[in-house]
Amino acid sequence: MFSRRDLPALHRSVIEWFDTAARDLPWRSPDRSAWGVLVSEVMLQQTPVVRVLPVWAEWMARWPSPADLAAAAPGEAVRHWGRLGYPRRALRLHAAAVALVDRHGGAVPGTYGELLALPGVGSYTAAAVAAFAFGQRENVVDTNIRRVHARAVTGTALPARSLTAAEMRLAADLLPAEPAESVRWNAAVMELGALVCTARSPQCGQCPVRAACAWLAAGRPAPEYVPKGQAWAGTDRQVRGAVLAVLREAEGPVVRDVLLSGPIDLGLGGEGRLSAALSRLHRLGAPEEQRGRALAGLLDDGLAEETAAGIQLPA
DNA sequence: AATGCGTGGAA
DNA sequence: TTTCCAAGCAT
Numbered sequence: 189m190f191s192r193r194d195l196p197a198l199h200r201s202v203i204e205w206f207d208t209a210a211r212d213l214p215w216r217s218p219d220r221s222a223w224g225v226l227v228s229e230v231m232l233q234q235t236p237v238v239r240v241l242p243v244w245a246e247w248m249a250r251w252p253s254p255a256d257l258a259a260a261a262p263g264e265a266v267r268h269w270g271r272l273g274y275p276r277r278a279l280r281l282h283a284a285a286v287a288l289v290d291r292h293g294g295a296v297p298g299t300y301g302e303l304l305a306l307p308g309v310g311s312y313t314a315a316a317v318a319a320f321a322f323g324q325r326e327n328v329v330d331t332n333i334r335r336v337h338a339r340a341v342t343g344t345a346l347p348a349r350s351l352t353a354a355e356m357r358l359a360a361d362l363l364p365a366e367p368a369e370s371v372r373w374n375a376a377v378m379e380l381g382a383l384v385c386t387a388r389s390p391q392c393g394q395c396p397v398r399a400a401c402a403w404l405a406a407g408r409p410a411p412e413y414v415p416k417g418q419a420w421a422g423t424d425r426q427v428r429g430a431v432l433a434v435l436r437e438a439e440g441p442v443v444r445d446v447l448l449s450g451p452i453d454l455g456l457g458g459e460g461r462l463s464a465a466l467s468r469l470h471r472l473g474a475p476e477e478q479r480g481r482a483l484a485g486l487l488d489d490g491l492a493e494e495t496a497a498g499i500q501l502p503a
Numbered sequence: 504a505a506t507g508c509g510t511g512g513a514a
Numbered sequence: 515t516t517t518c519c520a521a522g523c524a525t
Contacts, residue, residue, distance in 0.1 A: 232521040239511075239520090273509030273520095280523085310523050330521045350504075351522095378521065387519065388514065417517065420509090429509050489508090 198397065199364050199373055205396035206376030209383060213237065215244065216320075216375075222296035223254055225321035226303075229313045230281050235272055237382075243272055255294045257285035263501025266491060267436050275432060279490055279502075280308025298322040319374050325367040328374040329359045332381025337362070339385060343402030345411040346387075422474075427482040430469040432491060437462040441498030448479045 214220065215228035227247055231240040246268065251257035257265065262282045269278035284306040288294055296317070297303060303314035315326040334347035337358055347355060364370045384391045392398050392408075403409070420426055431447055437460075450470060474482075483499065486492040493502045 229521065234508090234520055234522055235510080236512075236520045271510060273511085274522085276508070277523085308523070312522060316521070328521090331519095332521070382521080415519085418508095418519085423507095425508060432509090485508095 194400070195362065195364075198362075198400065199369065201396045202376045202380060203369070203372050206372065206379055210375070210379055211237070211383075214241070214248075221253075222298070222317070222321035223252075224248055226284070226296050226309075226313075226317050227281065229316050229320075230277050230284075230308055231272060233277060233313070234274060239272060243268075243270055251285075253294065254285040254288040254296065257282055258289045258294075261501075261503050262490070263503055266432075266501050270436075271433075275491055276489055277308055283307040284309065296321065298324070300324070300326060316374075319371050323367060323371055325363065325365075325370040326374070327356065327360050327363060328378070329356060330378060330381075332378045332385075333359065333374070335387065336377050336381045336385045339390075339403035340397050340401045343406050343409075345403065345409060346413070346415070349413065349415075424478060424482050424485065427469075427472060427474045427478055428485055430465070430472055430474075431479065431482050432486060433465040434462070434469055435486075435492055435499060435501050437465045438500070441495055441500040443498040444483075444494075447483060447499060448476050 210216075213228075215224055224244075228240065228244055231244055231247075247257075250268065251260065260282070262279055265278040265282040266275050269275050272278075287306055288296060292302070298318060298321070300314050300318045303309050303317050304311065306314075309317075312328065312330050315328045316330070318324040319326040319328050329351065331347075334351065334355055337355065338344045338347040341358060341362070362373075364373050380395070380397075384395050392401070392404055395401065395404075398404055434442060434447065446466070447469070469479075483492070487494060487499075490502055492499050
């Protein structure tokens, strides 16, 4: 365990490493807005940076302010979410934009509590936006930071299965007292987890804190549990994704039977993105009951709506 | 507290 | 090929 006396040296070494190794990401640019930071943080939830980059740029060009997104139909947010995954995030970001216009004069608020009240913003995202967009001293704890703390301080290969109070306390104890330094520290530890102290094959030889790492000192012991993998093939989630992909590519309503029944010749000649999405859906070979369940889920979540003409993204 | 929720690149 | 897992949130 680090003693408080060692903390300044620890902070210095990680932040100095960050100064040389940090990626040049657009949401870290001096001219990015707080809105840009919020959008990036939501897009980055469970999603790799390289896939977020192009979508974030398109969103910033299309909807440079909360009011711009709030003025669009929620279905447009879902459509332009593309294949980022977890499309409910797009819907919640739209709802957040509406809330910003309604309650905050169209601006992103700067306090943890106000941010936490927004749709799709949880404890991590609220802390991250308050810290990175507003320079506040916040206890930012994401999966990267948890893993770095687990290894370097606690000496285990992985953090606990779920975020524990002990982890939050540890992170709070490690946080530099000075706000500007705390922001650098949060970003630096997160970057260290993303680039060096990675989940699969950590590059301990490049780690600025290898000399003090409890996990390395213990001989890199194996994880104490095996994370259970997420099933995918044959799941409702897979079918949901394929159904929504069809709605995303469609300009207007899609009749229910096209989604629920076997392949139907729409006279599109097999060309185009809509046809490709329909082919992918039908090639899954999911039972009609499962497709119905997936569609019901999408409707229930507000990711789709049913009109007399058929199923479409929410208008 | 445990689940459900997408997607695709890399190991 | 299959498996892992990436700046979580809501319920």
